[in-house]
Amino acid sequence: MQNSPDTIISSGNLVEGKVEGSGIIQVMGTIRGDVILEGTLLVDAGGLVDGSIEADHVLVVGSIQGRVHAREILEITATAELSGTYTTHRLIVEQGAKINASVTMTEDNQGLPSGQHATTAQAPERSRPLSSPSQSVFDRATETASVPPSPAFTRTQAPAPTASTPTQPPVQARAAVAAPSPTPTARTTPNFHSVADSVESTSAILERAQAALASATLGTTTAPAQKDSSPEPPPIPANPAPPLPQEEASVQEASVSASVEPATENSNKGESNESAAPAPVNVKAQAKKKRAAENKDNLTSEPPSAASLSSATPAESMPLVFSEMLDEPEGDAHAGA
């Protein structure tokens, strides 16, 4: 222990005489005589000092009889019993102390005031909160000696934490915790990219849908404007419907012959068979003739709607089989004329 006493007068021993020295003296026994000390005199419980005492700091738990001059502070605890004349710079008296003495308080700790004695039946008492019982007496003595004089009577004068201090770390912690919150924006970037991709795919889908719609209305197939990795709907077949085999052959022959004639007729234009509008009309007429001849031989009926064919609009020219099929039932086609 750092504040261990230098001299201990045990409870069973008696010192009679003059005690002079320095340091800390703990009296648990009895001292009858004068004590001149440059330090702290602790009269512990059960201790008795009968004589004059002159020390820097006097802490009384037991009993003192005689004159006491405390250069710095005289501290009287609740179990103390004092009688005599006391002179001190600072005085602390706890509730419960028994005092029958005259007390004089000096302005400084240098010496006694000349001719000034306050004779009172009881010393002025200023209550002070008791320290913790577990606190060592020596700790109390040293703390009291080190504490500067102040109207406050609290032993421990550690600064109390302010209200804001404990909250600051939590605030900072909250800030630190809140800091990661913006990071989810980093997460959004991949979402953003995925959205962009989805947007692109959506536009492609729209284009394909439009193309399909156009092809469905026009009867032509158009290749999709953009080919994406995303799955595409099945392409629209070149021919909306497969023609019948027999009629298909006749139509193909008609188309072949038609392809030759328009090529010769329209050689200047250089148009293909597919795009020439008047060509299908001539093809139809020739096809009718051939069929009529064939029908006589093969009992194939003429398309009754030759006029309808001739009057067919260019929009309706492509699906020749369809128009023929629509005009004549399937049974009649094979039945013959």
Next chain:
Amino acid sequence: MSETIIGKTLVIEGEVSGTEPLIVLGTVKGKINLKNSVSITEEGCLEAGVEASTLDVAGVVRGNVRVSELLEIKPGGRMEGDIAAPRVLIADGALYKGNIDMDTTSDR
């Protein structure tokens, strides 16, 4: 067992009595009357008569000593005075000057 310890810087001019052991690191001038052991350390100085049960001298003792059990003067110890003790032990290196009476049965 609580001991009385006289610090290095303390000087007692008077009498120390009691039933508890005494260890002197400082100076005691006067008389020591204990019904227990007294130990004078190397720094201790006793200028007094000692009456105790045992006495260990490692420091300096100037005075008459009556011991009921054992008196030991340790190496480096110095003693000047008469010794009345049934048992006396003076170590090599100790200094002693005085009279020794080991017959305690007879009253003085």
